Amino acid sequence: MAAVIPDPLDHHHHHTPSGLMRWLTTTNHKDIGTMYLIFSFVMFLSGGVMALTIRAELFQPGLQVVQPEFFNQLTTMHGLVMVFGAIMPAFVGFANWQIPLMIGASDMAFARMNNWSFWLLPPAAILLLGSFFVPGGATAAGWTLYAPLSVQMGMGMDFAIFAIHIMGLSSIMGAINIVVTILNMRAPGMTMMKMPLFCWTWLITAYLLIAVMPVLAGAVTMILTDRHFGTSFFNAAGGGDPVMYQHIFWFFGHPEVYIMILPAFGIVSQIIPAFARKPLFGYASMVYATASIAILSFVVWAHHMFTTGMPATGQLFFMYATMLIAVPTGVKVFNWVATMWRGSLSFEPPMLWATGFIFVFTMGGFTGLICAIAPIDIQVQDTYYVVAHFHYVLVAGSLFALFAGAYYWLPKWTGHMPSERLGKLHFWCSLVFFNVTFFPMHFLGLAGMPRRIPDYALQFADFNALASVGAFGFGLSQLIFLAAVVKCVRGGKPAPAKPWDGAEGLEWTVPSPAPYHTFEDAPLVK
Amino acid sequence: MSRAIRLERQNRRLLWRLGVAAVAMFGFGFLLVPFYEKICEVTGINQLLRPEHAGVFNTQVDASRTVIVQFDANTHDLPWRFEPQTRSMRVHPGELVQVAYEVSNVRGEPVTGQAVPSYGPQLAGQFFRKMECFCFQQQTLDAGERRLMPVVFVVDPALPAEVHTVTLSYTFFEVEGRRQTSEAPPPKAGPRQRTS
Ligand code: HEM
Ligand SMILES: [Cu+2]
Numbered sequence: 001m002a003a004v005i006p007d008p009l010d011h012h013h014h015h016t017p018s019g020l021m022r023w024l025t026t027t028n029h030k031d032i033g034t035m036y037l038i039f040s041f042v043m044f045l046s047g048g049v050m051a052l053t054i055r056a057e058l059f060q061p062g063l064q065v066v067q068p069e070f071f072n073q074l075t076t077m078h079g080l081v082m083v084f085g086a087i088m089p090a091f092v093g094f095a096n097w098q099i100p101l102m103i104g105a106s107d108m109a110f111a112r113m114n115n116w117s118f119w120l121l122p123p124a125a126i127l128l129l130g131s132f133f134v135p136g137g138a139t140a141a142g143w144t145l146y147a148p149l150s151v152q153m154g155m156g157m158d159f160a161i162f163a164i165h166i167m168g169l170s171s172i173m174g175a176i177n178i179v180v181t182i183l184n185m186r187a188p189g190m191t192m193m194k195m196p197l198f199c200w201t202w203l204i205t206a207y208l209l210i211a212v213m214p215v216l217a218g219a220v221t222m223i224l225t226d227r228h229f230g231t232s233f234f235n236a237a238g239g240g241d242p243v244m245y246q247h248i249f250w251f252f253g254h255p256e257v258y259i260m261i262l263p264a265f266g267i268v269s270q271i272i273p274a275f276a277r278k279p280l281f282g283y284a285s286m287v288y289a290t291a292s293i294a295i296l297s298f299v300v301w302a303h304h305m306f307t308t309g310m311p312a313t314g315q316l317f318f319m320y321a322t323m324l325i326a327v328p329t330g331v332k333v334f335n336w337v338a339t340m341w342r343g344s345l346s347f348e349p350p351m352l353w354a355t356g357f358i359f360v361f362t363m364g365g366f367t368g369l370i371c372a373i374a375p376i377d378i379q380v381q382d383t384y385y386v387v388a389h390f391h392y393v394l395v396a397g398s399l400f401a402l403f404a405g406a407y408y409w410l411p412k413w414t415g416h417m418p419s420e421r422l423g424k425l426h427f428w429c430s431l432v433f434f435n436v437t438f439f440p441m442h443f444l445g446l447a448g449m450p451r452r453i454p455d456y457a458l459q460f461a462d463f464n465a466l467a468s469v470g471a472f473g474f475g476l477s478q479l480i481f482l483a484a485v486v487k488c489v490r491g492g493k494p495a496p497a498k499p500w501d502g503a504e505g506l507e508w509t510v511p512s513p514a515p516y517h518t519f520e521d522a523p524l525v526k
Numbered sequence: 527m528s529r530a531i532r533l534e535r536q537n538r539r540l541l542w543r544l545g546v547a548a549v550a551m552f553g554f555g556f557l558l559v560p561f562y563e564k565i566c567e568v569t570g571i572n573q574l575l576r577p578e579h580a581g582v583f584n585t586q587v588d589a590s591r592t593v594i595v596q597f598d599a600n601t602h603d604l605p606w607r608f609e610p611q612t613r614s615m616r617v618h619p620g621e622l623v624q625v626a627y628e629v630s631n632v633r634g635e636p637v638t639g640q641a642v643p644s645y646g647p648q649l650a651g652q653f654f655r656k657m658e659c660f661c662f663q664q665q666t667l668d669a670g671e672r673r674l675m676p677v678v679f680v681v682d683p684a685l686p687a688e689v690h691t692v693t694l695s696y697t698f699f700e701v702e703g704r705r706q707t708s709e710a711p712p713p714k715a716g717p718r719q720r721t722s
Contacts, residue, residue, distance in 0.1 A: 109537045110541065180544070214555060215552070215555040215558075217552055218553075219555060222559075248558050
């Protein structure tokens, strides 16, 4: 691959405002990517504080730390903040930084719109977090905002609805930008099937976002009009149906979980070949598997609703369709393992995280399959078993992949190698504490402990105490990441243009740190 | 620079298309509402809006036919006064009917009894569907207590055409061993069938 390396002094003849104005007005994909990443980390920490308050309350049976009303606000807001504030913007941050670098484009297709996409997020976050302080507190209807509860809540619910509208708009604008960038801005010679897998997974994710974020916006708009404008979409007394809300929500909700995992698949697919020093096994099958996961994700939503009184044929359909998704997911896992097979493996922090991802994410996939079996799900629905399932796929899946990607690309972003010692410490602490926190939840769920309840029966006490200890360990371990990143930004071993010897891709052809402007003249990919 | 302008134009076109797709999906969210209602209607699930589900009423009343139902009451060695409020009535098969029996305990201590129904003609029993009956449970009456006990039933429209009159007759038996206390277990083979 030949790339034109731009003049490193390039940014000197460019007049950027300084200080706050620079960040407010920037249209540079790297600046915007950085802002997304910082924003999502701040949200990750605030969601984490909520989670630790929840775990403090659940450390012992009985009510010690918070009142039940506030507990419900915490579980709801933890979910909303983590999904819409932490995980999704973090992936958009990666997309902003990496996609132009990976396909040899100088910037995103719509640089101004990119700036708006980001700057919509802080007001939305302020609305969302500020709703704790309005009369009646934040919304407490669960992150799924089920009617009829969401129709009855206080004004905190309206704040949440507007926050979701704004964040949804931001995601849609970001997604459109990514699709256009990938389809139209690739360097000459960068055909679709030569594109790095991270770009492929993001392309498909962006289509999912464009398809389902508007549906969520519609669902919360219906709640809003039911609350204030006399409609009865979900009000049975007025001829509506609260179960319909669940259908509309999960029509968005299931594709949403893939929105949060497909870019993670992309990151892991970049890292595994780099540290196995072998090309990715089954590149084309990875692309097709990603696409089929995305398509199938539209026909499985009602596996979240097995207990709503669906007819048996409906249950059977959604059960088999859900199990079908495990096939392309399995293809991916086997491809990663096959890539590692007989590779010259080395386990620097990015690879440690990626390997941890494969191992622990797959456990979450299996519990997903168990939940997909309708007769079993009727037992475990709304218990801690489901909580265990989705934290295995979202924390050990999406979040671990984000950390893997951060350690992998930090040299490119900062120009310094991240501390290997801190990275490894962060990984091992997180892995151990993650499992200490969430593994016992499987047993709690199977024994019948309901989720979203501040108190519990005495027989659940030991596992809950264990989970709470693990949660505080996990939370504190994330400060290691903060330390590692701050240290890496401040200084450290200078990173060469290609710090990982097995890494492939255009991003490694530009110097580290990546200059402010890259690929002003498109590189030629052979 | 023409390449840049062409690219710019291509990008804008794609932006509009994707934007329209997003707006269309917003509309699709609302379209799911009539779609959901249609599916429920076609598959017959969850029909909140159809009038027969608005209240309880029966479409299977055979108004062309009338059956006379007579009510009878007996006691067997029981110090109870037991009689129907209505002795006889005319009902349409399929119609939901409610009648009441009156019972009072004339002894100076609590007594537990169990009513056993029988039918005349015997054949009518399998077409006589009781929804609610005091004969489903044992009844304990305090000393001197008086009580009104309902029976809710439907005569099955499949009742053979030659049957014009049905007699429902109850006999109350005292439940042994329960004269003093109400803690003893119920009889093993209690006559609890609903339709016979
Ligand atoms: C093999 C793949 C998977 C299968 C078969 C699967 C299946 C399921 C099923 C059946 C449920 C409903 C459980 C219940 O509520 O009773 C569920 C819940 C959930 N899943 Fe998965 N899942 C899979 C992968 C994933 C992935 C990759 C993610 C996200 C990264 C995810 C996130 C969630 C979440 C967030 C919930 C809970 C939603 C809630 O009720 O709050 N799942 N999954
Ligand atoms: Cu799902």
